[in-house]
Amino acid sequence: MTFEAAVYRLVRRIPPAHVLSYGQVAARLGQPRGARAVGRAMSDCPDSVPWHRVVNAQGGISRRRRVSGMLTQRIRLEQEGIRLRRGRVPRPYFWEGQGGHRCVWR
DNA sequence: GACTTGACTAGAC
DNA sequence: AGTCTAGCCAAGT
Numbered sequence: 001m002t003f004e005a006a007v008y009r010l011v012r013r014i015p016p017a018h019v020l021s022y023g024q025v026a027a028r029l030g031q032p033r034g035a036r037a038v039g040r041a042m043s044d045c046p047d048s049v050p051w052h053r054v055v056n057a058q059g060g061i062s063r064r065r066r067v068s069g070m071l072t073q074r075i076r077l078e079q080e081g082i083r084l085r086r087g088r089v090p091r092p093y094f095w096e097g098q099g100g101h102r103c104v105w106r
Numbered sequence: 107g108a109c110t111t112g113a114c115t116a117g118a119c
Numbered sequence: 120a121g122t123c124t125a126g127c128c129a130a131g132t
Binding site (some may be wrong): 013021022023025035038039044051056057063069 | 107111113114116119
């Protein structure tokens, strides 16, 4: 199992209308400082991966080579019912796994 | 095979 | 609240 594959497997488990930061993904895979490696993996991921559910630690959409990709990500998030505040995904949308949060998606 | 380059980030000033 | 740094991993040079 490569790191990349592990990243894709986890990202596929993020429920609709929820997000995870690059750092959170890395931490869950046992690499608390591997956020950057997650970003690299996401830059080349299969279409079967809901890549739009991964944002940066501030809830914002990170820059990339293809600027248009940023718009696509925002659109996809909004289509799932996520409302961005000041260009960021508000905290309640962050997937905390088993616990604590209320699912705002319907 | 060494070095660079990112969709990153927590911590230290 | 800005700036800098170290740490991560794979692809491209």
